[in-house]
Amino acid sequence: MDEKKERIIVAAKELIAQFGFKKTTMDEIATKARMGKSTMYYYFKNKEDIFAEIVRIDSDIFHQKLNEAIQVANSPQDKIMQYVRTRMLHLKELSNYYKTLTHEYLDHYFFIEQVREEFYNFENSILSDLINAGIEQKLFAPCDVDVVVRMITIAIKGLEYSSFTQKEQDLERDSKQMIDIIFKGIEVRA
Amino acid sequence: MDEKKERIIVAAKELIAQFGFKKTTMDEIATKARMGKSTMYYYFKNKEDIFAEIVRIDSDIFHQKLNEAIQVANSPQDKIMQYVRTRMLHLKELSNYYKTLTHEYLDHYFFIEQVREEFYNFENSILSDLINAGIEQKLFAPCDVDVVVRMITIAIKGLEYSSFTQKEQDLERDSKQMIDIIFKGIEVRA
DNA sequence: TTTCGACTATAATACGGAATTAGTCTAAAT
DNA sequence: ATTTAGACTAATTCCGTATTATAGTCGAAA
Numbered sequence: 001m002d003e004k005k006e007r008i009i010v011a012a013k014e015l016i017a018q019f020g021f022k023k024t025t026m027d028e029i030a031t032k033a034r035m036g037k038s039t040m041y042y043y044f045k046n047k048e049d050i051f052a053e054i055v056r057i058d059s060d061i062f063h064q065k066l067n068e069a070i071q072v073a074n075s076p077q078d079k080i081m082q083y084v085r086t087r088m089l090h091l092k093e094l095s096n097y098y099k100t101l102t103h104e105y106l107d108h109y110f111f112i113e114q115v116r117e118e119f120y121n122f123e124n125s126i127l128s129d130l131i132n133a134g135i136e137q138k139l140f141a142p143c144d145v146d147v148v149v150r151m152i153t154i155a156i157k158g159l160e161y162s163s164f165t166q167k168e169q170d171l172e173r174d175s176k177q178m179i180d181i182i183f184k185g186i187e188v189r190a
Numbered sequence: 191m192d193e194k195k196e197r198i199i200v201a202a203k204e205l206i207a208q209f210g211f212k213k214t215t216m217d218e219i220a221t222k223a224r225m226g227k228s229t230m231y232y233y234f235k236n237k238e239d240i241f242a243e244i245v246r247i248d249s250d251i252f253h254q255k256l257n258e259a260i261q262v263a264n265s266p267q268d269k270i271m272q273y274v275r276t277r278m279l280h281l282k283e284l285s286n287y288y289k290t291l292t293h294e295y296l297d298h299y300f301f302i303e304q305v306r307e308e309f310y311n312f313e314n315s316i317l318s319d320l321i322n323a324g325i326e327q328k329l330f331a332p333c334d335v336d337v338v339v340r341m342i343t344i345a346i347k348g349l350e351y352s353s354f355t356q357k358e359q360d361l362e363r364d365s366k367q368m369i370d371i372i373f374k375g376i377e378v379r380a
Numbered sequence: 381t382t383t384c385g386a387c388t389a390t391a392a393t394a395c396g397g398a399a400t401t402a403g404t405c406t407a408a409a410t
Numbered sequence: 411a412t413t414t415a416g417a418c419t420a421a422t423t424c425c426g427t428a429t430t431a432t433a434g435t436c437g438a439a440a
Binding site: 025026027037038041046047 | 400401405
């Protein structure tokens with residue numbers, strides 16, 4: 001029954017969002033999902049497995065949003081701009097959602113690391129493709145694509161950091177300004 | 191007696207570097223500095239005061255190193271490049287030195303916040319001056335200086351983050367590549 | 381003015397028993 | 411066969427308390 005699995009996920013998601021992973025007990029999830037505790041063990045191996053599934057779902061949605069964003073835009077520049085913009089906005093939303101977990105991240109949950117790794121590869125591949133497309137279309141100067149991608153991701157890291165203390169609006173403005181500088185540079189043009 | 195103060199600082203600095211602020215006791219510092227514990231209270235108001243002084247001294251040295259770096263370089267571009275390079279290298283050194291403290295930073299030590307604020311202003315002022323100089327010398331395109339400075343500091347934050355998992359050499363290379371992109375951009379030139 | 385040992389109040393720690401909790405198992409219901 | 415649940419267990423967390431460690435004070439001596 002997939003509907004049962006869904007109920008567990010929904011209940012767990014709400015509780016975890018409110019209280020964090022550790023503070024949410026299997027009994028609470030079971031009660032909220034209106035079923036016996038051991039029933040959940042028929043659908044999930046253990047507590048971590050439930051959380052892993054929740055993270056996986058969110059991660060899928062996030063990937064999808066990013067893919068949509070670059071499909072909507074036209075030029076490589078626009079695609080990169082929209083990618084970064086969407087990434088920042090939705091990540092802030094997600095991190096806001098998972099705020100109760102921030103502390104628990106310290107305790108190494110393997111699948112967090114795994115999701116991070118997956119996302120790193122995803123992002124790298126998208127950005128590489130966009131930079132390469134830009135070079136082919138003679139929009140970007142021929143350059144070491146890996147280096148450029150790396151610098152963009154480092155810049156994104158900086159944006160991410162500054163986003164902790166920032167409202168959504170400023171974050172979007174900063175993202176645009178950063179990408180703009182990476183595109184055009186600040187030196188005078190010949 | 192300034193020599194006593196020095197002895198306290200030296201002893202405290204070594205112990206704190208090795209064990210962290212919390213794990214270092216006033217008794218240990220006193221023993222290492224070869225004096226009675228309460229003697230130290232003649233020279234310092236309390237334990238935090240000793241640490242604040244240590245941080246202040248290190249911070250002064252750091253500022254000095256940065257000032258030297260930009261004096262040695264010639265063009266605004268070079269000065270910015272050297273500034274970032276020096277900043278990353280010495281900050282890595284410092285953070286390596288204070289590695290035992292990383293965890294304790296979480297507990298809000300007011301003077302850490304204060305030093306951070308001071309440094310933020312220092313960095314802002316230096317970068318603003320350099321960008322303005324570059325614009326005056328027609329090296330940089332006329333632009334919103336505050337925005338450019340902000341983007342550089344955000345990029346530096348990203349570099350800082352990636353420096354945690356990186357060796358000095360890569361850090362230096364990344365710094366150069368980042369600044370290079372900020373100068374030149376990646377779009378083709380007309 | 382400078383130094384120190386003795387002292388105190390407070391904060392960290394250690395510990396043991398009680399309560400929770402993740403996960404299992406058996407058996408009943410569908 | 412599949413699904414559910416309540417009782418059960420082993421492990422962990424929690425909690426009150428007794429003990430220790432520690433930052434900071436004080437008065438006296440050098």
